[in-house]
Amino acid sequence: MKNTVNLLIAFVVSFLYQAPTSAAEKPNFVVIFCDDLGYGDLGAFGNPTIRTPNLDRIAAEGQRWTSFYVGASVCTPSRAALLTGRLPIRNGMMSAKRRVLFPDSSGGLPASEVTIAEVLKSQGYATAAVGKWHLGHLKQHLPTNHGFDSYWGIPYSNDMDAQKGFPNYRKKAIEDPHYYAPIKQYQVPIISNTTVVERPANQHTITQRYTDKTIEFIRANRSKPFFVYLAHSLPHIPLYAGKQHLGKSRRGIFGDVIEEIDSGVGQIVDTLKELGIDKNTLVVFTSDNGPWLPFQTHGGSAGLLREGKGSTFEGGMREPAIFWWPGKVVPAVQMEMGAAMDLLPTFCSLAGVQPPADRTLDGYDLSPLLFGATDKGPRDTVFYWRSAELYAVRQGPWKIHFITEGCYGIGPKREVHETPELYHLEQDPSEKYNVADLHPDVITRLVAAAERHRQGIQPMKDQLADRIPTN
Numbered sequence: 001m002k003n004t005v006n007l008l009i010a011f012v013v014s015f016l017y018q019a020p021t022s023a024a025e026k027p028n029f030v031v032i033f034c035d036d037l038g039y040g041d042l043g044a045f046g047n048p049t050i051r052t053p054n055l056d057r058i059a060a061e062g063q064r065w066t067s068f069y070v071g072a073s074v075c076t077p078s079r080a081a082l083l084t085g086r087l088p089i090r091n092g093m094m095s096a097k098r099r100v101l102f103p104d105s106s107g108g109l110p111a112s113e114v115t116i117a118e119v120l121k122s123q124g125y126a127t128a129a130v131g132k133w134h135l136g137h138l139k140q141h142l143p144t145n146h147g148f149d150s151y152w153g154i155p156y157s158n159d160m161d162a163q164k165g166f167p168n169y170r171k172k173a174i175e176d177p178h179y180y181a182p183i184k185q186y187q188v189p190i191i192s193n194t195t196v197v198e199r200p201a202n203q204h205t206i207t208q209r210y211t212d213k214t215i216e217f218i219r220a221n222r223s224k225p226f227f228v229y230l231a232h233s234l235p236h237i238p239l240y241a242g243k244q245h246l247g248k249s250r251r252g253i254f255g256d257v258i259e260e261i262d263s264g265v266g267q268i269v270d271t272l273k274e275l276g277i278d279k280n281t282l283v284v285f286t287s288d289n290g291p292w293l294p295f296q297t298h299g300g301s302a303g304l305l306r307e308g309k310g311s312t313f314e315g316g317m318r319e320p321a322i323f324w325w326p327g328k329v330v331p332a333v334q335m336e337m338g339a340a341m342d343l344l345p346t347f348c349s350l351a352g353v354q355p356p357a358d359r360t361l362d363g364y365d366l367s368p369l370l371f372g373a374t375d376k377g378p379r380d381t382v383f384y385w386r387s388a389e390l391y392a393v394r395q396g397p398w399k400i401h402f403i404t405e406g407c408y409g410i411g412p413k414r415e416v417h418e419t420p421e422l423y424h425l426e427q428d429p430s431e432k433y434n435v436a437d438l439h440p441d442v443i444t445r446l447v448a449a450a451e452r453h454r455q456g457i458q459p460m461k462d463q464l465a466d467r468i469p470t471n
């Protein structure tokens with residue numbers, strides 16, 4: 001009898017103290033976002049001379065997405081799109097006057113926008129931003145005012161605050177695939193929360209320090225749900241690598257940088273495993289826009305895609321993307337379309353919270369596709385904005401170009417097409433064969449889709465145009 005009572009007590013106690021079931025537990029989210037990484041810069045996406053064993057492994061264990069898009073072909077608007085789930089044209093983070101924010105910009109992501117961090121914070125998540133922000137460097141625009149509990153990183157691009165009297169980086173880069181600039185050439189600061197703690201940032205050590213900060217945050221928050229947004233400031237030029245990686249890649253310093261980022265991914269994944277939280281954590285890896293081609297070997301490669309950063313050809317806006325969550329994300333090469341703007345609705349769905357309902361979102365919940373509940377993706381259209389104009393639209397396999405323009409710096413000049421160009425992206429991923437003449441019905445359909453989309457865009461205050469008053 002006594003034994004039976006003891007057994008009963010033991011059963012009740014074990015029931016009461018049982019860890020929450022995985023269905024009830026809110027998952028953690030780790031977003032690793034690179035800068036100017038091209039579609040062809042990872043081993044898993046076909047690069048022949050850059051070693052990315054950690055990314056290749058999580059790509060094989062998870063899903064490798066081959067049609068994953070960003071919201072813009074350049075830093076600031078692309079980051080705004082990822083964090084808000086909205087096209088940057090909807091909130092003034094895309095401008096005809098200036099493409100991105102600069103150290104003299106007074107604007108930033110409007111306080112009225114709702115970020116992934118804010119939504120998750122409302123659900124008890126610990127949140128951190130590590131790395132490049134580029135959504136406004138004045139205090140009111142920094143991550144800690146957009147739902148992040150903490151921030152550590154550079155507030156804008158790593159080539160800003162450039163000083164006079166140094167060699168021309170592009171010239172040196174073209175001459176030497178291993179070149180790196182003196183640190184003091186770029187007086188970009190590191191900000192901790194809202195305080196400058198280092199200036200100029202030591203960019204040789206910055207990639208490993210971002211990884212360390214991310215791991216520190218994960219360890220500190222292992223027992224509650226967390227979201228960490230790790231936005232590497234590289235491989236945007238100027239390129240720097242840590243001692244352990246410098247000169248190690250066959251691809252020159254660009255390869256050294258990617259291999260260091262890859263090593264960091266390995267360290268983060270190993271930490272999740274060590275803490276026993278890997279089976280409750282979704283890791284997403286992608287980049288903000290395509291490669292900056294004028295820097296030649298110091299820029300990345302879009303692989304088989306056309307053009308690069310700044311362009312609405314695929315090389316500017318289609319990015320390598322990997323989703324990893326052992327036991328949940330079904331291993332696959334995913335050819336359905338996805339976008340950085342889909343992360344907010346996807347994370348909301350997984351965290352059991354409604355996305356903001358008082359505004360237009362441009363994202364979809366990708367979780368049924370990630371978990372293998374369906375093989376048909378929710379997204380069938382991509383809108384390609386540049387400056388404040390709609391340049392192109394993809395619907396299914398078809399992509400129409402109303403305006404074309406090449407890579408930032410060296411590509412073909414802007415051209416408005418009276419007869420739009422039409423490409424079949426599945427049969428012609430390199431956008432080589434304009435088949436507009438053969439498919440007038442498709443042109444009519446895509447012109448109508450573009451018009452409906454334009455009608456839905458309300459003019460907003462331009463956040464990128466204004467400068468800090470100088471006196």
Ligand code: MG
Nearest residue numbers: 035036075288
């Ligand atoms: Mg970028």
